Every structure is written in structure tokens, then in C-alpha cells.
Amino acid sequence: MKKYFTIALLLISGIAAAQTKKEELTLKDLAVPSSPAFVITDIAPTLVQNPNTPKSFVLGVAQSAQQAGSLFPNNFSAEVAPYWWVKPDGRSIYQFAGLRQTHGSAAYNSENIWSGLKFTSLSVAFINKDLIPDAATTTQKTFSVGIRTTLIKAHKKGYATALNDKLSAWHTAALAGFNANQQIITWMADNPDATTEERRAQLAKFKDEGSRALLKEVSQLMEQKPVFTLDLAGAYAAYGIDDNTVKTGRSGAWSSATFHIPFSKADDNKNYISISSSFRYLADNYQKNDAGAIGYGDNYDVGGKIAFELNQLSIGVESLRRNGYGVTDQSTRTVGVINVKLMDNLFVNGAFGQDFAGPNKLISVFGINWGFGKEKLTIE
Amino acid sequence: MPPTYKIGSSTDRIKITVNISADAPAATEVRLLTIPSGGKFTVLSTSQDATGDIHGELIGDHTTLKGKRLQVFTQVSIPDHHSEEERKRIADNVTAAYTLEHGEEGKKRFAAASIDFIDPNVFINFLVDPK
Numbered sequence: 001m002k003k004y005f006t007i008a009l010l011l012i013s014g015i016a017a018a019q020t021k022k023e024e025l026t027l028k029d030l031a032v033p034s035s036p037a038f039v040i041t042d043i044a045p046t047l048v049q050n051p052n053t054p055k056s057f058v059l060g061v062a063q064s065a066q067q068a069g070s071l072f073p074n075n076f077s078a079e080v081a082p083y084w085w086v087k088p089d090g091r092s093i094y095q096f097a098g099l100r101q102t103h104g105s106a107a108y109n110s111e112n113i114w115s116g117l118k119f120t121s122l123s124v125a126f127i128n129k130d131l132i133p134d135a136a137t138t139t140q141k142t143f144s145v146g147i148r149t150t151l152i153k154a155h156k157k158g159y160a161t162a163l164n165d166k167l168s169a170w171h172t173a174a175l176a177g178f179n180a181n182q183q184i185i186t187w188m189a190d191n192p193d194a195t196t197e198e199r200r201a202q203l204a205k206f207k208d209e210g211s212r213a214l215l216k217e218v219s220q221l222m223e224q225k226p227v228f229t230l231d232l233a234g235a236y237a238a239y240g241i242d243d244n245t246v247k248t249g250r251s252g253a254w255s256s257a258t259f260h261i262p263f264s265k266a267d268d269n270k271n272y273i274s275i276s277s278s279f280r281y282l283a284d285n286y287q288k289n290d291a292g293a294i295g296y297g298d299n300y301d302v303g304g305k306i307a308f309e310l311n312q313l314s315i316g317v318e319s320l321r322r323n324g325y326g327v328t329d330q331s332t333r334t335v336g337v338i339n340v341k342l343m344d345n346l347f348v349n350g351a352f353g354q355d356f357a358g359p360n361k362l363i364s365v366f367g368i369n370w371g372f373g374k375e376k377l378t379i380e
Numbered sequence: 381m382p383p384t385y386k387i388g389s390s391t392d393r394i395k396i397t398v399n400i401s402a403d404a405p406a407a408t409e410v411r412l413l414t415i416p417s418g419g420k421f422t423v424l425s426t427s428q429d430a431t432g433d434i435h436g437e438l439i440g441d442h443t444t445l446k447g448k449r450l451q452v453f454t455q456v457s458i459p460d461h462h463s464e465e466e467r468k469r470i471a472d473n474v475t476a477a478y479t480l481e482h483g484e485e486g487k488k489r490f491a492a493a494s495i496d497f498i499d500p501n502v503f504i505n506f507l508v509d510p511k
Contacts, residue, residue, distance in 0.1 A: 087473050089401050092431040096403040106429070167405050167430040174407035174455050175426055186421055188505045189413050189451040192382045192493065203496050203503050211407075211457060215500070218405065219459040 033254065035079050036146030036235035037123035040250050040282075041131060051080055064126070072141050072240070073126040081121040093167060097222060098153065099160050108167075111160040116150030116229070123148070123235075131239060131249060133288040142249065146235035153226045156262070163221045170218055173211040181206050220268045225260040239286075252282040260309075274307040278320070289327040297326040303333075312341040322356050331356045335363055382449065382493065382507035387442045388484025394445055396425070397479040398434040400454055400504070403470045406432025408454040410439060415449050424450075432456065436481075445510040452478060456502040464499070471497035476504045483510070 033039040051057035057078060064073035094100070098115025099108035123146040128139045178185060184202050191198070232255050239249040258276035262269045280301040287297030300323050307316025319334040335353035342348060350366040387394065400406045408427040413420070424439040432454050439445070456474055458467045476492040494505045 084469055084473070087401070087475055089399055089475065089477065091401040091403055091473075092433075093403065093405045094429075094431065108429075170405050170457070171407050171427070171430045174405070174457065175409060177455070178407075178409050178453065182421070183419065185409075185411070185451070185453050186413065186417050186419055188453065188494075189411070189421070189449055189507060190415065190417050192507050196494075196496075199494060199505075200496055200498065203498050203501075206455075206498070206501065206503070208455070208457065208501060211455075215405070215457050215459055219461040222459055223461045 033146075033148065033233055035077075035121075035123040036148055036233040036252065036254065037125045037144040037237075038077060038146075040146060040235035040237045040252050041125060041127060041129065041142055041144045051078060054085055061126075075127050077123070077125040077127070079121060079123045081119050083118050083120075094164075097163060099164060107161075108164045109161045111155060113152050113154045116153040120147065120149040122146070131237075132286045132294075134286075134294055140249075141240035142237055143240075144235060144237035146233060148231070148233040150229055150231050152228065152230040154228045155224065156227045159221070159224070162267070163218070166214065166218050166221055170211055170214040173214050174208075177208055177210050180210075217267065224262075224267070224269070225272055225274075227260055229256075229258050229260075231256045231258070248285055250282065250284045252280065254281075255279045270311045272309045274309055274316070275305070277304045278302070278318075280320070287327050293327050295327045297324060299324040301333075307337070314339040317353075320356075382509050383490060384509045384511050385450075385480045385483055385488055386485040386511050387446055388511075389442075390482060390484045391441060392482040393438040393441045394483055394510070395436050395481040396434060396439050396450075396452075397436050397481075398427070398432070398452055398454075398506075399477045399479075400427075400432035400456070401473075401475045401477075402432065402456045402502070403473065404456050404458040404502075405430035406454055406456040408432045408434060408452060410434065410437070411451045411453065412440070412445065413449045413451060414447075417449075421451075427454075442510075448510065450508045450510060452504075452506040454504040456504065458500045458502070460500060467500055468497070471499075471502050474502050474504070476506065478506050478508075480508065480510075 051060055057080060060078060061073050061076060064076035067074060094108040095115075098112045100110050100112045101108050102110045125142075125144045127142050129142055130137055130139045131142060132140065184206055187202050188199065232253075234253045236251045237249045238246050240246050256276050256278040258274060261273045261275070263271035263273070278301070282299040282301075284297050284299070286294060288294045289297070301320045303318060303320030305316060305318035307314060315336075315338045317334065317336045319332065321332050323330055333354060333356045335351055335355070338350045340348045346368070348366070348368055352364045355361050355363050396410060398408055398410070400408060406427070407430070409423055410425040411421045412424050425434055425437040427434055439450075454476065458470050462470065474495060476495065478490040478492075479487060480490070481487045490506065490508060492504050492506050496503045
């Protein structure tokens, strides 16, 4: 821990001294974004709603519109995965993890490479922002919508069998655990009219040590990164130029094919080399080039990335070549990224390098992320 | 009191189907008890894999089931690589459906008596009194 901390401080101080902050850049700009509706409008909302039901989504939009005092919600952004909005019958851990039965077998020994599709997410944003790079500082009512999915996800050979076996072991241990908890379970049958508090007081005594250890092993397997993923995203943004005119502002598409090569074959391995190639397309009706001209620009970015993702440290470099039409400048962007996990919820993130053409080509972004989640940040 | 299922004059063996819908591993046991149980019970059937489902098991006839209480108990365990918020969302989406067949009442569907989330487990209890 101390070693990583020291390395992080040295890197931060060294690089920060060498670079000058010229332009805002979020780390999410470097991959297929999880919320393309935000990225297409260059916004990094501080509060993104994750409504669990359609009702809460509609309520969020309505409340934001009410606060704005108009029909257009003011700075509202939300991200939803419809998978969580419905409760269909027949879901199971096998389906969730992307496992399926092979013909004639009861075991779930095969992986469904399309299983990431079910977690397709939608993002939407309503913002008031000046996205037209002219001299005027008038803001536009901007609406953007985006979609993101993992089209293909494939783990290493034998992953499905290993997870199936671990789930079988958990199932056996859980059933055996019922014997150790028979007093509690029988109490539930003897007392059908017990209050919720009485029932929960009984269930709180439920002992699951045997199956808990196996559940941990299931977790470790499910946390393993796929060997290959193909991620896709698309987004569209419309600008309200005035109260009566709405024009297409930007539209974009992202794709990224990534290989994760594990450092070891251990179930709890969290160290990978990640190699990916990306293709991105951005059409902007109000793009400004190096000469200061504003107009339509088609941008095609092609490039690749290599990263070392270790348990508490991620470091990598990405290079993209931009070609296009209209006011697009042909240029290259090469950016290095570092993320250091100092402790469970404390991360130091940094990006440095040279951006695409423009007046501010140097990139240098550093920040401390103090989150509430337990996941480490990855280079994306 | 629990719902009832009328076996009546049927001499057929009663069939039970349990459908657990969960994004986490589940295990299910079907028990038969005489109430008050005094802690005694008979296990009639168990799930065969981590779906927690039971697919049309014949569990007994009027001679063994009438006047007793049938209990279906399920444990769903949510892996801890999910965040606390995700575990709650997964728990909220757990559903259970039960079907009894071959009695005088024919095919009858039931819902769970209770679903309790005590992190990281979801406990589902279903009771029915065959008559």
C-alpha cells in the first residue's frame, strides 16, 4: 500500500509539474462510454439518476421540469438499464451469468456470448449549455439520448464449467445448511401469522457459514473479466437554438474490441493486460477547426490501447488517429492514463498527453475520487 | 392462516411446481409437517440446481398429505461482488410462484407467503394446507 501511495504521489507531482492543464478531459472519454448521452454533450453530471422503475424516471423528469418552471427539464440526466425495470419469470443465476445448458445435459457448461445484451443501458440528458463554439455565450436547451451495450462477451475456456461446478457446490451446501437451521425453518411453518418483525428476528439467526464460503468463490469467478468483449454505443444530441427551432447538434457512435489477458489462472486473479482497438464516429454540425472555422465536421477516429490493470494500479496508453470531412482537422491523440487505488474508496486518477487538433492540445488531468463503491476504477 | 388446496376425493399423486426467479443462486426444499410440528418434518423434494426451481415433482397422495401442512422454503444468496445497492435491487426483483395439481381443485397457483431480504440472503417461505 505504502509503495503504491509513494509511486502515485511521485507520478502526480512529476507529471503535474511537466504539464499544464489546458483542457477538461474526463477519463471516460477514452472508451466506449457507459453513458453516451452525457459524453456527446461534454457533460459530466454530478448527479445522475438511476431510476429503478419507469414511474420513478417519469417522476424525476417531471420534478426537474417543475423546478425549471418550464416543460423542458433543467440539467436532468438519467441512466437506466431496462433489465432492472421488469420482473419476468424464469430468471436464474445461470441466465444472469450468461451460462446455458448444452444439448442433452442438465449442466450449464456453455457460455452464451450474447448475454451482455440484456444489460443494454439507455442514457438521457436535458441540459442548458452553450455547445456552439461561436462568440455568443447564449445557452441552448439541449436534449441528448444514448444507448450502450456489450454485444459479445466471452470468458476463457472452461469458465462456464468452473462456474457451473461452483454453483452446484453452493447448492449442495445450501441444502445441507437447511438441516442446521431446521428450528428456524420449522418455526416459519408453525407460525404463519407471525409479524414481519418476528419473522425477521428468527431469520436473522440463520447460519449460512457453509454456503457463504462457496458464495465467495462464486463471486470471485463472476468478477473475472471476459477474455474478449465487443462494446458498442451510440448517441444523438439536438440543440434548441431558440424557442421555435431545434437542430441536430451532434451524433456519434463508439465501438471497442478488447482482449483481457490474465496474469494468472487463479480464480481470484485481478491482474490483467488489456489490449483493445477502437473505432469512433462523431458528426458535429457546429465543429470548430484550428483555423477558427465553424461548420459541419465528420470525424472518424481509429486507434488502439494497451493497459496494465493490476489490483490497485492501472496504467495504460491510448492512441487515436482522426480523419474526417468538413471542418475536421486530421490529427492524432495520444494519452496516458493512470489510476491508483489508495484505499477501498479513495482513488487518484490522471490523464496526460496530446489531444486532437485545437488550440489546447496538451492534456493533463488529475483528480482524487472519493467514492462509496468498492470497485476500483479501470482504464476506460 | 395459510391458503388451502382441496385434494378431496382425488386419489392421484399431487404434483408441485416451484418457479423461483432470481439473479442469484437459490436452493429450495419442500417439507411436510403435522401442525403443531414439535420440530418434526419430512423432506419431500429439493431443487436440483441453483435455479432453486422444482419441476413438477409428485410429492404424495391424499393419504399422506391431507390434514398436514406443506412448506416450501427457499434461500437465495446474492454474491458479494455486487454493491450494497445492487444486492438490494436483485433482492427486490426476486419472485416466486407455486403450482399444485392433480387434486379435486385441479391446477392451482399460489404466491409466496413471505419474502425477506436479510443481506446477503433472501428467504422465501410458502405454506399451504392440503384438505
